[in-house]
Ligand code: ADP
């Protein structure tokens with residue numbers, strides 16, 4: 001479903017991604033782990049093209065964009081690819097001036113030009129799915145972090161993206177609130193949602209991810225089934241990192 005080939009990304013001459021390739025099979029969850037600063041957020045942002053790689057290729061569900069130094073990419077191709085994705089951020093990033101329901105409706109109305117009636121129906125369904133029906137008319141400021149993140153997940157799913165990208169979705173939450181978000185993501189995983197998720201949350205990664213990628217210093221230094229990467233890591237850097245999580 002997702003195929004990233006040989007992505008290079010530098011900021012001001014500092015190379016953050018040094019030729020990263022990965023695939024995420026349809027209907028599976030891949031966890032992206034690695035130390036702070038290893039490039040996890042940048043990699044996710046390169047997958048949905050919020051960041052422009054210097055070189056490499058990103059493909060999601062048949063939409064492809066190729067990057068080469070000095071060659072301009074077609075804006076329409078970028079938007080087509082981005083629309084295959086939904087993104088969940090560490091700090092929720094709900095629109096503060098919109099209610100929970102309106103947050104979920106927003107992209108359907110402004111980007112996809114749905115009618116209010118259809119958008120409301122879809123948003124209501126999704127709030128129900130994440131267990132937030134009773135807070136549909138609440139303002140983000142009056143919701144707990146876990147509730148805000150569940151609304152943010154509903155918002156990301158609203159346009160029926162092919163893949164859900166999550167950037168440390170539980171790391172701003174205390175363990176109990178993180179648990180309710182893990183529950184929602186686990187349910188989505190059981191339903192076959194394709195996800196690529198950066199996380200430090202061992203519970204999240206080991207319960208819902210079938211595959212794990214370990215990113216260190218801008219390279220994927222180890223990857224494999226999660227039981228293998230967590231249970232018997234091979235690379236010394238992975239060993240050290242995994243034991244620091246436990
Ligand atoms: P992680 O998510 O694994 O903590 P990031 O992708 O956020 O790592 O960051 C990787 C490196 O890229 C860091 O050194 C960070 O400072 C740098 N970086 C990320 N975004 C930018 C940016 N917009 N401008 C300059 N440097 C950046």
Ligand code: MG
Pocket residue numbers: 040041042167168198
């Ligand atoms: Mg990050």
